[in-house]
Amino acid sequence: MRGDGFGATLRAEWTKLRTVRRWVLTLLCSGMLIVVIGLLVSSSSGTDANQYQNFAVGPDGQPVVDDFQFAHQTMSGDGTITARVGKLEDSGTDASAGLIVKDGLTSGSRYVALRVTPKDGVHLESDYVTDIRGGDRTAPVWLRLTRQGPVITGYASADGSNWTKVGQVTAARLPRDVEVGMFVNSAPKVIVKRSAGNTAVTEQGTLSTATFDNVRLDAAAAGAWEDDPVHRPMDRPKDTSGESGSAGPPLPEMKAAGVVERDGMFTITGGGQIKPNPPDDDVVSIALFGVLPGLMALAAVGVLFVTSEYRKGMIRATFAANPRRGRTLAAKAIVIGSAAFVMTLLGGGVALLAAQPVLQEQGFAPPAYPEYSLTDPPVLRALLLTSLFVAILTVFAMALGTVLRHSATAITTVVVLIVVPVILSSILPLSVGRWVMQLTPAGGLATWRAKPPTTTLADPWSMIGPAAGLTVVSVYAAVTLAVAWWLVRRRDA
Amino acid sequence: MSGPEPGLGRRSWRRHGGGPVGGALHAEWTKLRTVPSTGWLVLGIVALTVGLGLAMTGTLSRDGCESPCLEDTVRLSLFGVRLSQAAVVVLAVLAVGNEYATGMVHTSVMALPRRAWALAGKFAVVAVTVLVAATVAVGVSLLVGRWVLPGRGFTAANGHPPLSLADEPTRRAAIGTVLYLVLIGLLSAGVAVLVRDTAGAITGVLVLLYVAPLVATLVSNARWERWLHRYTPMDAGLAVQVTRHLHPSDIGPWAGLGVLAVYAAVAVVAALVVFEVRDA
Numbered sequence A: 001m002r003g004d005g006f007g008a009t010l011r012a013e014w015t016k017l018r019t020v021r022r023w024v025l026t027l028l029c030s031g032m033l034i035v036v037i038g039l040l041v042s043s044s045s046g047t048d049a050n051q052y053q054n055f056a057v058g059p060d061g062q063p064v065v066d067d068f069q070f071a072h073q074t075m076s077g078d079g080t081i082t083a084r085v086g087k088l089e090d091s092g093t094d095a096s097a098g099l100i101v102k103d104g105l106t107s108g109s110r111y112v113a114l115r116v117t118p119k120d121g122v123h124l125e126s127d128y129v130t131d132i133r134g135g136d137r138t139a140p141v142w143l144r145l146t147r148q149g150p151v152i153t154g155y156a157s158a159d160g161s162n163w164t165k166v167g168q169v170t171a172a173r174l175p176r177d178v179e180v181g182m183f184v185n186s187a188p189k190v191i192v193k194r195s196a197g198n199t200a201v202t203e204q205g206t207l208s209t210a211t212f213d214n215v216r217l218d219a220a221a222a223g224a225w226e227d228d229p230v231h232r233p234m235d236r237p238k239d240t241s242g243e244s245g246s247a248g249p250p251l252p253e254m255k256a257a258g259v260v261e262r263d264g265m266f267t268i269t270g271g272g273q274i275k276p277n278p279p280d281d282d283v284v285s286i287a288l289f290g291v292l293p294g295l296m297a298l299a300a301v302g303v304l305f306v307t308s309e310y311r312k313g314m315i316r317a318t319f320a321a322n323p324r325r326g327r328t329l330a331a332k333a334i335v336i337g338s339a340a341f342v343m344t345l346l347g348g349g350v351a352l353l354a355a356q357p358v359l360q361e362q363g364f365a366p367p368a369y370p371e372y373s374l375t376d377p378p379v380l381r382a383l384l385l386t387s388l389f390v391a392i393l394t395v396f397a398m399a400l401g402t403v404l405r406h407s408a409t410a411i412t413t414v415v416v417l418i419v420v421p422v423i424l425s426s427i428l429p430l431s432v433g434r435w436v437m438q439l440t441p442a443g444g445l446a447t448w449r450a451k452p453p454t455t456t457l458a459d460p461w462s463m464i465g466p467a468a469g470l471t472v473v474s475v476y477a478a479v480t481l482a483v484a485w486w487l488v489r490r491r492d493a
Numbered sequence B: 001m002s003g004p005e006p007g008l009g010r011r012s013w014r015r016h017g018g019g020p021v022g023g024a025l026h027a028e029w030t031k032l033r034t035v036p037s038t039g040w041l042v043l044g045i046v047a048l049t050v051g052l053g054l055a056m057t058g059t060l061s062r063d064g065c066e067s068p069c070l071e072d073t074v075r076l077s078l079f080g081v082r083l084s085q086a087a088v089v090v091l092a093v094l095a096v097g098n099e100y101a102t103g104m105v106h107t108s109v110m111a112l113p114r115r116a117w118a119l120a121g122k123f124a125v126v127a128v129t130v131l132v133a134a135t136v137a138v139g140v141s142l143l144v145g146r147w148v149l150p151g152r153g154f155t156a157a158n159g160h161p162p163l164s165l166a167d168e169p170t171r172r173a174a175i176g177t178v179l180y181l182v183l184i185g186l187l188s189a190g191v192a193v194l195v196r197d198t199a200g201a202i203t204g205v206l207v208l209l210y211v212a213p214l215v216a217t218l219v220s221n222a223r224w225e226r227w228l229h230r231y232t233p234m235d236a237g238l239a240v241q242v243t244r245h246l247h248p249s250d251i252g253p254w255a256g257l258g259v260l261a262v263y264a265a266v267a268v269v270a271a272l273v274v275f276e277v278r279d280a
Helices: A005-019 A021-044 A283-287 A291-312 A314-321 A325-361 A377-404 A407-425 A430-439 A441-448 A466-490 B006-016 B019-034 B036-058 B073-077 B081-102 B104-111 B115-152 B168-195 B198-218 B222-231 B233-241 B253-277
Strands: A063-066 A068-076 A079-088 A095-102 A111-116 A122-126 A130-133 A141-148 A151-157 A163-170 A177-186 A189-195 A198-204 A208-219 A226-230 A258-262 A265-270 A274-276
Touching: A005 A021, A005 A291, A005 A325, A021 A283, A021 A291, A021 A325, A021 B198, A068 A095, A068 A208, A068 A258, A068 A265, A079 A095, A079 A177, A095 A141, A095 A208, A111 A141, A111 A151, A122 A151, A122 A163, A130 A163, A177 A208, A177 A265, A283 A325, A283 A377, A291 A314, A291 A325, A291 A377, A291 A407, A291 B198, A314 A325, A325 A377, A325 A466, A377 A407, A377 A441, A377 A466, A407 A430, A407 A441, A407 B036, A407 B081, A407 B198, A430 A441, A430 A466, A441 A466, B019 B036, B019 B081, B019 B104, B019 B115, B036 B073, B036 B081, B036 B115, B073 B115, B073 B168, B081 B104, B081 B115, B081 B168, B081 B198, B081 B233, B104 B115, B115 B168, B115 B253, B168 B198, B168 B233, B168 B253, B198 B222, B198 B233, B222 B233, B222 B253, B233 B253
Parallel strands: none
Antiparallel strands: A063 A274, A068 A177, A068 A226, A079 A141, A079 A208, A095 A111, A095 A177, A111 A122, A122 A130, A141 A151, A151 A163, A189 A198, A208 A265, A258 A265
């Protein structure tokens, strides 16, 4: 083998891995564990999000929130609305005021809106998907929305004479007759309380007030302004976990939502938001839950891949054959890491495919939970990053086995470092829990979520993002590998 | 099944004067005591229980707690066993598994041909060792809780008298937690005999203990969730720590510990039977 270089070392380590029957079986078992436990958890999960909708259904069937106070009239065909937003109260959450063209007054219908915010500049948005940011202007500001054929263009101006184009969108599916006007809203305040493992999320409605003057509508027929709230119909008893948006009770000292017109100046008070509103819990992480027991089996193989060589004295032959011990360590890391990656990728892929129909049957169905496919970028990302996380964790286990040279301690340490932080951070206060996830390899579990992080769930893996999770587990692996590398070169085999 | 060789066995009993059981016990105690990891693991059991308990009670705040605040401070003080049980698993598995790994088991079986007795002795020694470590760990944890909690705002004035064993639920939680760790030790030792592989036994027991509660947090089907809480070893066993909010649908404290005892008994009996009939 002398002189054959790294390729030969790699091949030697691969041969060792594949010829120990118990390890190969464990590797295969881990793949099966990922699928079986994933299916088991999927079939025992359930949701009533579609029976008790706390969202409006958007134009493409997706869950959205679409609440605001609306001073409006009907516009037929082309036209332009111009107004100056004089004052916009910062409600502390996300407030906005602006102009909107909308398909009727139903919450969830198509729209194009040009809005100004207290802190986040001017935005041109359409149909809950498109969002064009146009500069840092804030009130007072002039806004203009022009419809010409299928194209709707938004402009902003400081003085009402020099206009800057914010952007334009093609709204071909907006009907000829639309409601046009001014709107104000303010996002509800989300209060998360957590004690002894229970997470209670309440939403408290907030209101914001804005003034509009120099209002001008250039259209075929301009009529009188009407005042209506747009919000999701309240067709069910309020649940205890709180309501969202304009439905929430106004704060005691606050004015009520509505529109007041005096001498051409409109003062509009409203609450709510216009944006996509998918539920926070993530079906992808449910389908991939089997990765948790699976990675324990993989980590055990990772540890044994080294410790059994020490135990059986094989390590002396290995180091005699290849005196460059660092290379052997690197080869082991690559072989076991790749094996773990492939097993998780296969197991996770099968689990995701097999769990989809099961999850739908349990209520995770459209509109609240659109059907996913393996080729959706967030799902594919979750699968790949989860596989990468398990691979890095297995390398960490291998390195820890090298450092400790003791299977039992190394395996237990890895398992405990994954499981105990999860148990802890689901009970500890939110900020402490997030730190626990950010400082232990358990944080890597964040990779199996396809949705962005949130604070509203009890699941600890939803507290941080996948990048933070992968970083922490990589640091553990890198440091342990470095120590292992230093130790194998220094100490007797 | 090897035939009994009374001569050898009897001599070893005579030397220690304790009959068959005494001899086996003495031998097993010597073996456990002389494994270098045992001391560290016993220390670990105490340190992890107390350390994590302190971390829990030390970060506790009354802000997140509704009034009247009914935080289960006993359970939180004893929270550390969720971590330290891993050390118990390792200790128990190593006590058995090391003999298989080193081939010592052949010697043991030859010295004491009444295998079930020898194994029973080993289980007894493991149980007593864990019992002592757990008693210290639980005692210190409660003392730490008693010392830390008033500083976090949990005083007698607002319904949290200092932790005391005179209080019946607290006493139940303390005794139950010690027994919980002993049963975890017996379960692990039994599994180790059945599997005859240290790494496999440890991974298996840890997965059994830790994965079920995590599945339970994710599962939203109430029937499944209740089933998992009632019949998986860790969740059921730790029901004995609950001193407040006893939910009618949850398993009772002693009943929960009983579930874990069934797991442990099955593992121990299976191990004794298998050990008797199988080649070492």
